[in-house]
Amino acid sequence: MESTSAPVIQNPLNPLDLPPIATVGKSLIFTGDTMKFNIGLIKLLPEKMVDFESLKLNDFDIEELFLNQGWKRYFDMLNGPIYLNMVKEFWMKAQVFDEVSARM
Numbered sequence: 001m002e003s004t005s006a007p008v009i010q011n012p013l014n015p016l017d018l019p020p021i022a023t024v025g026k027s028l029i030f031t032g033d034t035m036k037f038n039i040g041l042i043k044l045l046p047e048k049m050v051d052f053e054s055l056k057l058n059d060f061d062i063e064e065l066f067l068n069q070g071w072k073r074y075f076d077m078l079n080g081p082i083y084l085n086m087v088k089e090f091w092m093k094a095q096v097f098d099e100v101s102a103r104m
Helices: 052-057 063-068 072-078 084-093 099-103
Strands: none
Touching: 052 063, 063 072
């Protein structure tokens, strides 16, 4: 007779079974927008984090050095998509503190 064991259920969104960053409930506080103006007025100027073409135009051709070391995937990730609406929503809710206030 074969023994059957319960199937292992793995969360595809968390394959490494990492602990949650935040818990739902009292630890999360929704503050709303800290800036009160039309989100459509926010203009973002997305640019590449590492722009090898610009460096090459300025006689600083280093792209091949990084590609030979296997860094292509990392730079593709850095220069990946920018979610403009998400960034705008973030800045509408952001609060900035000086160092003294942050320590308090």
